[in-house]
Amino acid sequence: MSAAVAAAAAAVVNRNRSSNRSHSSSTTSTTSYSSNSFVSRSNYYNNHQQQRRQQQQRSSVRLGLYELQKQKDWDTFEDYLKSHHPPLTISQCSVAHVLEFLRYLDQFGETKIHDDTCSFYGQIHPPEPCSCPYKEFWGNLDALVGRLRVAFMERGHAGINPFGARAVGVYISELRSTQARARGIG
Incomplete structure (x- = not known):
């Protein structure tokens, strides 16, 4: 039973990797690989941009209240x-x-x-x-x-x-x- 679960999990991971590769090639984002795991630069950039937007919204709410x-x-x-x-x-x-x-x-x-x-x-x-x-x-x-x-x-x-x-x-x-x-x- 555990072999079947492991095989299903591997299939899901492989499917996600292939969809990420096709997505990254169509959006021309670069991917960096490290020894432990790989981190997509576009994902890092998007997360960073999202955090900046949230900080700006918080500060604009404070500024807006004033x-x-x-x-x-x-x-x-x-x-x-x-x-x-x-x-x-x-x-x-x-x-x-x-x-x-x-x-x-x-x-x-x-x-x-x-x-x-x-x-x-x-x-x-x-x-x-x-x-x-x-x-x-x-x-x-x-x-x-x-x-x-x-x-x-x-x-x-x-x-x-x-x-x-x-x-x-x-x-x-x-x-x-x-x-x-x-x-x-x-």
Whole structure:
């Protein structure tokens, strides 16, 4: 029984080799032989190319997600300027409008920040819930400002980039220290 299995396996291997030879001669690929086994250069090249494509797809997915988030942030900022009273354009936007926008985003935050009048002020894990508001985390705002700064430059707007102003950096820095103290992080 084992001789029959071995003969069938040899027939399959011979059939595969002959089909590979006819395929390689028609595609004019070169084959290199080593002492242990032979490796088709075209197969190596195809595998290498496939791996490169997969790496590029992975990096483009990451790049694509960043680009999508940057576009979403830019659209949100433009909507904010349009709903401003009176409505503003990007060219009319100043540092004061950027700071106003960052304060506006606080109402959509998901991080509990204790007021200095709260009995749990400065505690990392309060024992019970309190009525302190949820605010936008300073790290999220910092990343948002970075994406908007890049989006402003990419769109070729003339003038000083209001997202890169020192006042915005100072605001984020003060927000960071305030939130750290309120949450009891040293």
